[in-house]
Amino acid sequence: MSVTTSTATTSTTAAHEAGSRTRPPAPKRTGSPGLTLFAALLGFFMIGLDASAVNVALPSVGRGLGGSTAGLQWIVDAYTLMFAALLLSAGAFSDRLGASRLYAGGAAVFTLASAACGLAPSLGFLIGARLVQGAAAALMLPASLAMVRQAFPDAVARGRAIARWTMSGAAATALGPVVGGALTSSVSWRSIFFLNLPVGLIVLIALTRTPASPVRSAALDLPGQVTAILGLGALTYGVIEGGADGFGRPKTLISLLIAVLSFIGFALIEARAKDPMLPLGLFRDRMVAVCLAIGFVVNAAYYGLIFVFGLFAQDILGRSAVGTGIVFLPTAVLCTMTNLASARVAAKRGAHFPVLIGQLACGLGLVLLLLVNTHTSALMLAILLLPLAGGLGFAVPSLTAMMLGGIAPERAGLAGGVLNSFRQTGGALAVAGFGALVAHRSTFVVGLHTSLLISVALLAVTAIATLALPKVR
Numbered sequence: 001m002s003v004t005t006s007t008a009t010t011s012t013t014a015a016h017e018a019g020s021r022t023r024p025p026a027p028k029r030t031g032s033p034g035l036t037l038f039a040a041l042l043g044f045f046m047i048g049l050d051a052s053a054v055n056v057a058l059p060s061v062g063r064g065l066g067g068s069t070a071g072l073q074w075i076v077d078a079y080t081l082m083f084a085a086l087l088l089s090a091g092a093f094s095d096r097l098g099a100s101r102l103y104a105g106g107a108a109v110f111t112l113a114s115a116a117c118g119l120a121p122s123l124g125f126l127i128g129a130r131l132v133q134g135a136a137a138a139l140m141l142p143a144s145l146a147m148v149r150q151a152f153p154d155a156v157a158r159g160r161a162i163a164r165w166t167m168s169g170a171a172a173t174a175l176g177p178v179v180g181g182a183l184t185s186s187v188s189w190r191s192i193f194f195l196n197l198p199v200g201l202i203v204l205i206a207l208t209r210t211p212a213s214p215v216r217s218a219a220l221d222l223p224g225q226v227t228a229i230l231g232l233g234a235l236t237y238g239v240i241e242g243g244a245d246g247f248g249r250p251k252t253l254i255s256l257l258i259a260v261l262s263f264i265g266f267a268l269i270e271a272r273a274k275d276p277m278l279p280l281g282l283f284r285d286r287m288v289a290v291c292l293a294i295g296f297v298v299n300a301a302y303y304g305l306i307f308v309f310g311l312f313a314q315d316i317l318g319r320s321a322v323g324t325g326i327v328f329l330p331t332a333v334l335c336t337m338t339n340l341a342s343a344r345v346a347a348k349r350g351a352h353f354p355v356l357i358g359q360l361a362c363g364l365g366l367v368l369l370l371l372v373n374t375h376t377s378a379l380m381l382a383i384l385l386l387p388l389a390g391g392l393g394f395a396v397p398s399l400t401a402m403m404l405g406g407i408a409p410e411r412a413g414l415a416g417g418v419l420n421s422f423r424q425t426g427g428a429l430a431v432a433g434f435g436a437l438v439a440h441r442s443t444f445v446v447g448l449h450t451s452l453l454i455s456v457a458l459l460a461v462t463a464i465a466t467l468a469l470p471k472v473r
Contacts, residue, residue, distance in 0.1 A: 036151035037161050039206035040144040041168035043107050046199045047137045048169045050114065050192065051079065052176025052332070055307065056324045057189040059314040064189065065123040069311070070244040073435040074127045076307060077236050077428045082134030084424030085229045087417055088277045090142045092220050099146035099213035104204060106140035111200030118193035142417075150213055170339065174332040181325025189321075219275030224266060228277070231262030232425060236432045243436015278418060288415055290469055291403035294355065294462045295396070295419050296426035301362055301455035302392045304430025305369070306331075308438055308448055309385065312372075316444055319378055327382045331389035338393030345394075351402035356466045358395020361387050363459045366452050373445055396423075402469075430455075 058072045067075075094102050113132040120126035148165055152158035183191045238247075238255035245252065270276040283289050306328070313324040342354045365387030372381060403415055433454075437447030 033151040033157075033161070035206055036147055036210045037164065039203050039210055040103070040147050041165045042199065042206070043103065043110075043140055043203045044144055044165060045168045045172045046196055046203070047110070047140060048172030049176045049179060050133070050196055051137075052173050053180025053183070053192045054079075055310050056177050056181045056314075056321050056328070057184045057192055058310060060184050060189045060321055061123075061126070065120070065126065067123040068244065069435055069439045070240050071123045071127070072311070073240050073307075073431055075123075075130055076431050077240070078127045078130040079134035079137070080424055080428040080431070081232050081236060082131050082229070083138045084421050084428060085225070085232055086135055086138035087141075087421045087424065088228065089220060089225050090138050091417060093139060094143045094146055095216050096220070098215045099143040099150065100207065100210060101213065102139055103143035103147060104207045106136045106143065107200055107203045107207070110136035110140065111196055111204075114193045114196035114200065118190040120190075147210070147213060151211075170336040174329065174336055177325035177328040177332065178322070179325070181320070181322035184321035186322075221269075221273055221275060221277035224269045224273060224277040227262050227266040227269060231259050231266055232428070234262060235259035236428060239429065239432040239436055243433075243439045282415065282418065287469060288403055288418075290462070290465045291399055292419060292422045294359065294399055294466065295423040297455075297458045297462045298359065298362060298392055298395055298399075298426075299423040300426035300430035301366065301459060302388060303427035304434040305366075305388070305451060305455065307431045308434050308451060309381065311438065312444065312448060313378065313381065315441065316374055317376070317378060317381070323378060327378050328385070330382050331385045334386055335389045335393035338390045339397050342394045342397040346398040346401055351398040351405060352466070352469065354398040355395050355402050356463065358391045358393075358398075359459055359463045359466065361391030361394060363391075363456055363463065365389075365391055366456045366459070369452055370449055372448065 054075065058075060061067060061075060062069075062072050065071075097105075110133055113129050113136060116129035117126055117133065120129060145162070145165065148161050149158060152161045179195075180192050183189075183195070234255045238252050238259060241249070241255065242252040247253075267280065270278050270280050283292075310324060310328070313319045313327055314321065319327065338358075342358070345354045365385070368384050368387060372384060376384075400419060403419060434447075434451040437450050438444045439447070
């Protein structure tokens, strides 16, 4: 689970968000637009490659640092939870500090956190560094797209630049598992993080020759942000620890209680705040509520299961890290291709159609994956994963358009940011929940099949809800 989980959708959402705001006067430019685009897409590529590469290295990390399945879940979720929670405030930070300044600061922190990950002497240290990485990535992502918008005032040129920015993330998603597997098998899992150091340095050098972004006032909802992070973190901890040690243990119960109290506190804060980070009235809009549920469920089904199948390929089927990366390469490529096809189909049939078909394809893929057992070959696993990946890639870009097409334009930026946050949260909680079901090797396949059935049930609910929505073009 990672930032690459939403490359195409994030770009679409961020583009709506940037376009929905009042544009300030353009800053004086001292560098070429091409250099700004280079810095923005290289940083996006770095974030995406790091996130997707780490997934195939998890068993090797566990052997090197002595981590259990619960510890491996935290390597993924520490990053994803911070990314999901801070996305809600990242736009305001970008406005207050200036997109280029925030991007430079995020890139510097991400690079330093990557060095800390590579040098991690223990699992706890690595998880802490991943938290910092996730926070930095959340700040970098919207800032990078804002820089691209500012560098290309012409609409046609800006559209081409955003398309290139989007494809850099898609390429990172496709290459990440193979690069991660190759580095893990030939060098060490630590080299995945060290790879970020020269890339981050190049980004920072390029930023010294790009123009400064404008700064403007924007409200920050710090109490809401703190309670959101606390609630998501406590819930994830409770699910992961419950799966490892049992849900009746005091630490698990206390963690889940903290999560409930935090979410109640978050709701009260948002209901009373003058400028809430997440206006609760947004959920009264049926289109928004259903689209958020779809985003949550689709990401949970895909990224929760990719985490589980990554462990399955290495720990149960005995594949190497690079072999596991190759298993996932076709899914990443297909997901990228169906991302592009989704926009074309939506232009002809409306956004509702690819969202529904994508969910049905995901559901079919999950049913087919019930055939997986300890005798399944790596080739067969790669083939069986394709419908799930294709369905996700086909549904998600049009999901953004479907939601934004059904609400007032002035709420587009907020709704888009919330959608991405819900998608990331769905993936993070699925890694926690599905990881808990496969925490014990003796019951791994049973837990895998249970995860598949849960995902099928959730997708059935959201598909029915999609049918009940008015069609949006």
